[in-house]
Amino acid sequence: MSEASRKVAIVTGGSQGIGAGVVDGYRQWGWAVVANALTIKPSQDLDILTVEGDISEQATADRIVDEALDRFGRIDTLVNNAGVFFSKPFTEYTAKDYALITGVNLGGFFWLTQRVIPEMVRQGGGHVVNVSASVAQHANSASPSALTALTKGGLAAVTKALAVEYAPKGIRVNAVSPGVTQTPLAPLESFTPEELAAALPPLGRLGQVSDVVGGILYLESAPYVTGEILHIDGGRLAGH
DSSP: OOTTTOOEEEEESTTSHHHHHHHHHHHHTTOEEEEEESSOOOOSSTTEEEEESOTTSHHHHHHHHHHHHHHHSOOOEEEEOOOOOOOOOGGGOOHHHHHHHHIIIIIHHHHHHHHHHHHHHHHTOEEEEEEOOGGGTSOOTTSOOHHHHHHHHHHHHHHHHHHHHHGGGTEEEEEEEEOSEEBTTBOGGGSOHHHHHHHOOTTSSOEEHHHHHHHHHHHHTOTTOOSOEEEESTTGGGOO
């Protein structure tokens, strides 16, 4: 694959967990990747460009796009993976909590996607994948998370809006909606037996990073799919 034809993906929250898995997945496909996180080490892989910075800040979005274009010359896919989640009763959220969760989950999506889409329009097409969460559609009283539901539900809604708006420009916009997924931030041993029993979906196991990565890569390989919210939750949304 020539330098000019090699595709390029931007992945936010790319230092660990699902984001790191997505970076690896696109690299295995031969894509170049721009990985962003608040803190992220430089990669020894010359086809991975790491960009540190707070994704909730517009200046970070500008820098990611500028460095991606300077290094690789194009942007084919944006995976808005960076997110903040913590459980707290609704009336106990603070102004600091609100600023953090909305800043990363919504602001990070907004500033970066707004910068990337014009580049995709100039190229004649592209793909945006938003990482939502099953809590946006399947609440759990044992783990109240209204601010996550508010923000991740917003990502699901805007996915459909942008899919319709930019389909004539050749840009697809999709989302994945993971259920409870084992990551370094949520290892199996962090769950009590009661929490684990409540978290298990009909398929009887927690999600793995590879499950979510597989869903994102499926959407990448499906050129006739746009406006889709792909639930990767072991059947949780279907029932229990």
